[in-house]
Amino acid sequence: MQVLPEAVSKLLTSLTKLPGIGPKSAQRIAFYLVKAPREEIQLFYQALKEVGEKIKHCSICGFYAEGEVCKICQDASRDRSTICVVEKPQDVIALERTSYRGLYHVLQGSLSPLSGKTPQDLSIEELLQRIQKGNIKEVILATSPSVDGEVTALFIARKLRTFPIKISIVARGLPLGGDLELADELTLAQALEGRKELHVD
Amino acid sequence: MQVLPEAVSKLLTSLTKLPGIGPKSAQRIAFYLVKAPREEIQLFYQALKEVGEKIKHCSICGFYAEGEVCKICQDASRDRSTICVVEKPQDVIALERTSYRGLYHVLQGSLSPLSGKTPQDLSIEELLQRIQKGNIKEVILATSPSVDGEVTALFIARKLRTFPIKISIVARGLPLGGDLELADELTLAQALEGRKELHVD
Numbered sequence A, B: 001m002q003v004l005p006e007a008v009s010k011l012l013t014s015l016t017k018l019p020g021i022g023p024k025s026a027q028r029i030a031f032y033l034v035k036a037p038r039e040e041i042q043l044f045y046q047a048l049k050e051v052g053e054k055i056k057h058c059s060i061c062g063f064y065a066e067g068e069v070c071k072i073c074q075d076a077s078r079d080r081s082t083i084c085v086v087e088k089p090q091d092v093i094a095l096e097r098t099s100y101r102g103l104y105h106v107l108q109g110s111l112s113p114l115s116g117k118t119p120q121d122l123s124i125e126e127l128l129q130r131i132q133k134g135n136i137k138e139v140i141l142a143t144s145p146s147v148d149g150e151v152t153a154l155f156i157a158r159k160l161r162t163f164p165i166k167i168s169i170v171a172r173g174l175p176l177g178g179d180l181e182l183a184d185e186l187t188l189a190q191a192l193e194g195r196k197e198l199h200v201d
Helices: A006-016 A023-035 A038-054 A089-096 A124-132 A147-160 A185-193 B006-016 B023-035 B038-054 B089-096 B124-132 B147-160 B185-193
Strands: A082-086 A103-106 A138-141 A166-169 B082-086 B103-106 B138-141 B166-169
Touching: A006 A023, A006 B038, A023 B038, A023 B089, A038 B006, A038 B023, A038 B038, A082 A089, A082 A124, A089 A103, A089 B023, A103 A124, A124 A147, A138 A147, A147 A166, B006 B023, B082 B089, B082 B124, B089 B103, B103 B124, B124 B147, B138 B147, B147 B166
Parallel strands: A082 A103, A082 A138, A138 A166, B082 B103, B082 B138, B138 B166
Antiparallel strands: none
8 A cells, every 4th residue: 555645554554453453444444534524533543642641550440540540449429348350341341231339350361371370460469458458248259251260250259268258259141132042051051050949929 | 431531431432433333343442452552552643643634635636645746646657648537545545456557536426416416526627637738648437337437437538538538447347256147237238248359269
């Protein structure tokens, strides 16, 4: 694409690096941006600039924050006695779509012997310190339903045994809207194991 | 997503406006960018900034240029006696993947009674002026093989009748790599009409 102006070439290079964006999509987006209103581009690059300069991890929970502490940890209206432990910041966004309004703790990954992730690489020590400070009544483990996620949840549950708090793990079972016939055997086994008694009058 | 820092929310808004990017992709890209190396983000927003501030249409052919004149019109090694007329800048990129190394003329659209595009909305007058200056031997009409594209090509061909130049239109026919069985009837009809005699020794 040597005929393109430098700036457009550079933009194409940057766009192609984004996840899920191939050369064709990058080109479509680049040409869209070249024709887009100046104000739209300005808003875009200012947001990018700010993300690059300002965003860091919340010093309490590890979620994204613009200052030292994230919006969730600052929010006094939340239930500050419950901490939901997740692997990554995206998981917080997913849980915020439910009615959960407690606090979070982002581990920044999961234990993984294969990729060399040890307890020291996760913010487990920080979680223990938060609980030691008191006021926490329940820790909900919401790691992924994968081998690494389960191992991480078990590891943390063991570390928390000595604290006088409730420790729970989010239920594994059939996803809603799915078809039982299509569920894999591991999910089915978990759904059977986690069955609940129904009380019918 | 009120829990997200302002900058990330703004970035999400900008990303969702891009063509082909839905809310899920926007979120994946935003979270990728938050974690990306600062230098990568910096290159990205600088390219965006430059595109927003510097890119305009070449004063000769209408392609994208950083200054007054685009790289193609500046290139002395090109065949300056042939002009390929296209509808939009993207078409130039597509043609540059072939061995064509003449000049271009970007109409900035096609005649379209339905969307109210008249000859005055396209850079047809500028094309006539370029030809009047002389030195042009052939004009290749490479508008889209759509109703609007064909009408535009015919309209321009009529305007150019009086000039002592060759006027051609890119061939319509079966796309390579396709299956004749799957070709639509209009394409097949064009392919039949445009058949070439084969000389076998």
